[in-house]
Amino acid sequence: MDHDGTVLSSVAEQFGWWAKDVARRADKLHWLRRKGSPERLVVTPKGKKALAQALSDRRTPESGGAIPDTLAGVRTIRPRWETLSHLQEGLNVEEFASVVRAVQTDNYESEYKPHQPGFPGSMFYATTLSYGEDSDHPFSNAELNPAGYAGRYVVSMTLRRQGAPDNPKTIVMDDRSMEGDSHLRLPNRFVDQSDAGKKLFLSVQYATHEGELLDYQLLPNQWGRLGKIRIEITANDAEDAIGKSYRHIMPVLCDLAYRYDVPLDILQINAVERATLTHTVSKMEDFREAILSEDPFQGTVDYEELPLYPVFTYLYREGLNSSNIAYSFLCFYRIIEGIRVLRRARGSTSSGSKYEDEVIEGNMMEHFPSEFHGKRFGYVVEKSFAPLRQKIAHAFVESKKFSLDSLETLTSKLEIEGEYNSNRTMAREIVRAMMHNEYWKRTGD
Secondary structure: OOOOEEEEEEHHHOOOOOOHHHHHHHOOOOEEEEEEEOEEEEEEEHHHHHHHHHHHHHHOOOOOOOOOOOOOEEEEEEHHHHOOOHOOOOOOHHHHHHHHEEEHHHOOOOOOOOOOOOOOOOOEEEOOOOOOOOOOOOOOOOOOOOOOOOOEEEEEEEEEOOOOOOOOEEEEOOHHHHHOOOOEEOOOHHHEEEOOOEEEEEEEEEEOOOOOEEEEEEEEOOEEEEEEEEEEEEEEEEOOOOHHHHHHHHHHHHHHHHOOOOEEEEEEEEEEEEEOOOOOEEEEEEOOOOOOOOOOOOOOOOHHHHHHHHHHHHHHHOOOOOHHHHHHHHHHHHHHHHHHHHHHHHHHHHOOOOOOOOEEEEEHHHHHHHHOOOEEHHHHHHHHHHHHHHHHHHOOOOOOOOHHOOOOOHHHHOOHHHHHHHHHHHHHHHHHHHHHHHHHHHOOO
């Protein structure tokens, strides 16, 4: 809208696929009225009140930052099912029948399992379509598994500019409701032109090691910048579709970041199973909120009395802030190494002490595999952390036995991200216990 609250209907329809329907709904609510020729949409007094309330609730900063969260739980924005039937067009009978057979053999029953993360990581959200008991659809009266089935998926990766607003507790199930943004602008001919009413897109073909040729669509947002990347892929289930798409697009994103010297960050990944229309979203979850006490430092802080404490807290903050899982793990590992060095130094002067409580037990066990339950911290560090640290720190270190085969490939890095993530959580738990013992328990504070 312009400052007078008006806009040409023809211009409004160019805002996105949703604009025409939104204008119709706003007209029924008497928030907009249509005037003149060519037709204009005009905001009514009632519409201005609704708009003011919406902007107040949104609380979006003008630039950078994150949208403040005012919700107690996760808010899910569901897809408009009536607009998705085209995804089932072109599928053969066997593709539907294979899902029916899987439903009959799996006997899936929904179960709610609350997730208590030890560290923010990728979370999966899914919503399925109920086809109803009286429907003549093949999936009539079936409880579909939200994890998905083997078949064809359309996967969309929505990008964001660094520092762009985002509410991690808002989960948008339909990627068409998201604009996406990045620091890459597509050539003008892909932005300003369309083919039979459909936006043109840039296509990137990627040949996998398995001999499969994947066709990624680079989709512009309304400003002409790369907003989303979309692909159709065959996979075993939704998580497999998301994982395969992510692994295969990563070399392309890394290459583009290098060629054009811009960061490329994926906000979330949406997948739609074509046969069932089940929607799945993978998105990073948020940290829990902590309540700041009125006197968090209990008076004046003298960091000179706390050897290496500022360095360790610097590394701790880096570990929390970093979106790079391997680097985050390495930050926590360096704290563990530093505290062990401090303790060895005290031991050489007969002032060292042994901490009997540095064992994987109690509430800490939920973040560790059963093989580590009851084991001391040092055992976990040597068996799990040290080998990973070698992989991170020495991927490209020169040696007499150096060969190209010894280099860590991008594929291997992506495959062990999950291993890094679980070890990052374990390392943080150990760091918190060790720092408490080192700086607060020893002083009796």
